[in-house]
């Protein structure tokens with residue numbers, strides 16, 4: 001990728017980020033502290049897409065930070081990638097919340113919020129044009145594959161994503177963190193199996209370029 005092309009993409013994403021930061025299409029646009037547009041390599045071959053920002057992301061204005069972010073970094077590290085090698089975004093750029101027991105809690109984005117925010121995500125996908133999209137969790141997967149998509153059955157397979165980009169679905173790191181005991185071991189095993197497929201496809205697409213040996217994340 002030429003430096004000029006990288007700079008061109010950075011400029012477009014920067015402008016789009018500023019537009020999203022001023023967006024108030026949904027109520028959560030008024031409720032959130034920071035707009036969490038996305039971050040990473042504008043020329044990334046792999047794009048990771050989760051459902052929406054949580055409390056820490058909202059506070060810092062960055063996607064996948066805190067415990068789920070740490071695990072995500074371990075997950076991609078297991079296939080030889082660092083955070084700065086990929087692009088990370090969400091289906092909605094503002095934190096979806098609800099008031100419960102006097103506290104503000106995270107919730108899944110509504111279909112209307114995802115539809116409102118979709119142009120921002122589509123633009124990111126168009127500009128970055130990754131070779132692979134990895135959707136993290138059911139809401140992100142459903143935004144590409146429809147509401148009938150069931151993650152327990154459908155994860156780990158290849159689908160045709162937006163712009164014909166190869167799409168894989170795996171569990172969200174926050175879901176992995178909620179597991180315990182044998183469920184945790186089994187969930188990690190499934191995520192690991194999905195990640196290995198992503199690594200293999202990236203290698204195939206790189207036409208025989210050597211890559212680091214995958215190693216299971218802890």
Ligand code: SF4
Nearest residue numbers: 023025026029094117
């Ligand atoms: S979630 Fe997306 S569409 Fe809704 S207010 Fe935030 S940036 Fe705008």
